[in-house]
Amino acid sequence: MKRSVTFIGLCVNHVGFPCHNHCGFCVLGHRRKKNSIPFSRVVALMDRLRDWRNRNRPKDFRLFINYFRAMNHDRETTVAMSQLDRRLRESPRELMMGGIEFKTDDELKPWLQERRDVGMKVIRLSLAGTQPSHDKWVGRPGDFDFNLRAARLASEIGFERHEWLLVSRSTIPHLEALVARLNEIPGRVYRGFRLLTWGNAPKKLEERERITREMFEALPEWVRKDVQHTAILKSEREWTEEARKLPDEEPPEPFYLILNVEDASMEWLEATSCDAIVSDVEERSRRIYETVPTMKALGAMYGNRENECMYWRSEMQHVWARRFLEEGGLEVEKHLTWVA
Ligand code: SF4
Numbered sequence: 363m364k365r366s367v368t369f370i371g372l373c374v375n376h377v378g379f380p381c382h383n384h385c386g387f388c389v390l391g392h393r394r395k396k397n398s399i400p401f402s403r404v405v406a407l408m409d410r411l412r413d414w415r416n417r418n419r420p421k422d423f424r425l426f427i428n429y430f431r432a433m434n435h436d437r438e439t440t441v442a443m444s445q446l447d448r449r450l451r452e453s454p455r456e457l458m459m460g461g462i463e464f465k466t467d468d469e470l471k472p473w474l475q476e477r478r479d480v481g482m483k484v485i486r487l488s489l490a491g492t493q494p495s496h497d498k499w500v501g502r503p504g505d506f507d508f509n510l511r512a513a514r515l516a517s518e519i520g521f522e523r524h525e526w527l528l529v530s531r532s533t534i535p536h537l538e539a540l541v542a543r544l545n546e547i548p549g550r551v552y553r554g555f556r557l558l559t560w561g562n563a564p565k566k567l568e569e570r571e572r573i574t575r576e577m578f579e580a581l582p583e584w585v586r587k588d589v590q591h592t593a594i595l596k597s598e599r600e601w602t603e604e605a606r607k608l609p610d611e612e613p614p615e616p617f618y619l620i621l622n623v624e625d626a627s628m629e630w631l632e633a634t635s636c637d638a639i640v641s642d643v644e645e646r647s648r649r650i651y652e653t654v655p656t657m658k659a660l661g662a663m664y665g666n667r668e669n670e671c672m673y674w675r676s677e678m679q680h681v682w683a684r685r686f687l688e689e690g691g692l693e694v695e696k697h698l699t700w701v702a
Contacts, residue, residue, distance in 0.1 A: 375621070529585065
């Protein structure tokens with residue numbers, strides 16, 4: 363069964379800023395290495411792609427740039443990023459605190475204020491239990507305290523806080539204490555809980571930390587009701603059953619194309635027309651999507667009915683696709699798709 367896809371936008375990935383964390387669950391893996399391209403060249407490429415999008419694609423074809431977490435850039439870059447987002451018709455970015463270089467309170471205040479001044483309204487904290495659990499997860503002693511200091515100062519100058527708290531086997535015992543610490547900080551807060559996200563986490567960490575359906579059901583109601591995307595969160599056993607019920611012909615799945623802007627590809631990108639860039643990405647991505655069987659077929663081949671661990675639907679596809687590719691010894695450009 364061949365997977366059918368439709369492309370609804372273009373996501374440009376650019377790892378341009380250093381990250382000071384070493385998270386066990388980092389989704390970047392080896393791509394965490396920072397590129398050395400000056401940001402002005404990235405902006406010029408994005409503006410060219412934006413003109414192309416405006417001329418050639420429907421209004422709802424989304425074009426956006428993903429810098430990944432670390433937002434360790436200077437004022438000038440922050441301003442350029444925010445102006446670019448506006449030109450792309452994207453909403454103001456959240457200020458993600460993962461991997462930010464440590465700062466004293468005297469340094470933090472103006473740094474946060476600068477970001478408020480360019481239109482950022484939300485600071486995002488991703489916490490994995492209290493200290494020392496959190497510090498161990500992100501591989502940096504002192505990160506928990508730094509985040510809490512930043513939360514307090516950001517709230518004082520009017521940022522809204524979005525707090526994402528990791529729910530894993532080792533963090534569950536700390537959730538209550540963590541929430542109590544966060545509740546001591548005044549300000550406007552949206553709080554959600556997320557399970558371990560499938561990325562490039564080592565298999566052993568996955569096995570040690572991913573929670574089961576039973577553990578999920580045993581979570582206190584105040585956690586369970588705010589777990590992200592509960593509608594697409596099921597155990598592998600349940601997903602295997604869901605996949606079996608899917609029709610043989612699945613409707614086209616909507617995906618964003620992925621364009622990776624890296625040192626190695628920048629010169630080619632600058633010398634190539636947008637038509638040719640997008641056609642190239644489209645063709646290579648389509649080939650991979652068509653190589654990986656549909657969710658129904660993957661479930662029939664690789665679904666493990668004994669596994670009670672919980673995954674989002676997209677993660678489950680990843681896990682099954684990984685089994686399919688490994689078994690077939692197939693090498694594909696994994697960084698180009700959301701399933702491989
Ligand atoms: S902060 Fe983000 S980019 Fe940095 S190591 Fe953690 S997950 Fe990876």
